[in-house]
Amino acid sequence: MERTALQLMGTDDEPPPPGRAAAMAAVVAACDLHNAQLLADRxxxxxxxxxxxRAEGTVADMLRDMHALRAEIGDVQE
Structure with a gap:
């Protein structure tokens, strides 16, 4: 999953567009949540x-980027 997030990041020096950033954050949050469960099992x-x-912070980032994408298409105001 982390490899998928890295592929979503790309190699650009520019920050990724909000939809890609949100997708990347979702993958990272999934990894952190899976890790949390494994640690709980131990x-x-x-x-x-x-x-x-870590997962909560990443989910917050994902929601921010989702909002930015909605603002970009005019569904919400920034």
Missing amino acids: GDPERVRQALN
Whole structure:
């Protein structure tokens, strides 16, 4: 999954367009959530918290980028 996120990022020096950035964030969040579950299965609550914190931050980024894409097409105001 992380390889997919890297492919979505591309090699541009410019930031990716909001739709691509949101997709990339979704893949990264999925990886963090999967990791959190694996750590929970192993009984490591501190590392679960860290993985969940990363996932929550990435989900926030994804929502911001989704909103930016909606604003770009005129569905919402910025």
